Amino acid sequence: MDRRRLIVTIDGPGASGKSSTARGVARALGIPYVSSGMLYRAAALAVLREGADPGDEEAVMRAVARHRIRLVPRVEGDRVFLDDEEVTEKLHTAEVDRVVSPIARHPRLRAWVNEALKELEPPFVVDGRDMGRVVFPEAPYKFFLWADPRVRAERRARQRGEDPRKVEAELRARDERDRAQTEPAPDAVFLDTSGMTLEEVVDRVVEEIRRRDP
Numbered sequence: 001m002d003r004r005r006l007i008v009t010i011d012g013p014g015a016s017g018k019s020s021t022a023r024g025v026a027r028a029l030g031i032p033y034v035s036s037g038m039l040y041r042a043a044a045l046a047v048l049r050e051g052a053d054p055g056d057e058e059a060v061m062r063a064v065a066r067h068r069i070r071l072v073p074r075v076e077g078d079r080v081f082l083d084d085e086e087v088t089e090k091l092h093t094a095e096v097d098r099v100v101s102p103i104a105r106h107p108r109l110r111a112w113v114n115e116a117l118k119e120l121e122p123p124f125v126v127d128g129r130d131m132g133r134v135v136f137p138e139a140p141y142k143f144f145l146w147a148d149p150r151v152r153a154e155r156r157a158r159q160r161g162e163d164p165r166k167v168e169a170e171l172r173a174r175d176e177r178d179r180a181q182t183e184p185a186p187d188a189v190f191l192d193t194s195g196m197t198l199e200e201v202v203d204r205v206v207e208e209i210r211r212r213d214p
Contacts, residue, residue, distance in 0.1 A: 005140060006031060006123035008209065009132035011184060012145035014174050015152035015167075017193055017201060021145060022127035024202035029209070032073035034120060036128035037100075039113045041091035042069045042080050044099040049082075054099045057106040064112065071116065073124050132185035141209050144184035145201070147194045 006029075010022045019035065026033035043064050047054055050063035072079045080088045090096075103109055114135045117126065128135070132142035147155075153168035160167075184190060189208055193201050 007136050007139040008125040008141040008143070008205070009136050009139045009185070009188075010125065010127040010143050010145065010205075011129060011131050011133070011188065013152070014171055015156045016145040016147050017155070017198060018127040018145055020198050021143075021201050021205060022125045024198065025205050025209075026075070026125040028202060028206045029123075029125070030075060031123040031125060032075050032078070034071070034073050034117065034124045034126040035078055036113060036117060036126060036131070038078050038080050038088075038091060039069065039071055039116055040100050040104050040109070041096050042071070042082060042087065043109060043113070044096045044103055045082060045087055045091060047099055047103060048095055054102040057108055060103050060106055061108050061112070064109070069116070071120070073120060130183075132188050133183060137185065140213070142185045142188035143205055143208075144188040144190050146190065146192050151194045 008022075008025060008029075010018045010025070012018050019037075022035075023033050043060070044054075046067045046069065047060055047063045050066060052059040052063040054060065068081075068083050070081045072081065078088070079086060080091060114130075117131075117135055126136070132139055132144070136142075149168055149171050150164075153164045153171055156162070156171070157164040157167045189205075191201065191204060196204070
């Protein structure tokens with residue numbers, strides 16, 4: 001297995017288990033897990049510090065441009081820097097949560113995140129949307145996770161203690177809204193995880209990687 005070209009992409013709709021699977025696969029392979037969401041959260045922190053309007057794409061991009069945002073992949077977990085300050089532990093707050101969703105809708109910010117990801121040196125496992133089809137079309141290992149919306153809703157509802165019916169309605173609306181960004185790469189391995197445990201999904205992905213490149 002050539003670690004210099006080892007990029008594994010994990011795509012799929014919301015609550016399909018992308019992040020948990022990517023973390024498990026990275027641990028199994030002993031390589032970093034890259035969360036594209038950390039870059040969106042770092043951008044959200046920059047927006048908060050600049051007092052910019054999250055709904056104003058131009059203001060968001062000006063706020064991001066005023067700071068040097070870096071993601072440093074590590075096997076033990078990504079580290080994120082805003083200028084010379086490590087902000088990893090500051091990215092999961094209620095304030096950042098409130099801002100990250102509206103700014104992630106801006107096409108220019110999504111393009112900025114994608115370009116930042118392309119600059120990372122392999123090896124790594126990365127999850128998100130359009131990772132295999134748009135951001136890393138050259139990746140030798142691409143996977144697309146899917147599960148029935150009801151199953152995904154039940155999983156998320158258990159995690160958050162919410163009403164599964166409400167969560168399912170939200171997921172179906174998000175699926176429709178994000179349809180253009182959740183198309184699998186033509187050469188991705190499609191996995192329906194509806195009846196699988198997380199451990200089974202991770203094992204299946206690792207097995208496929210090692211089968212093709214032992």
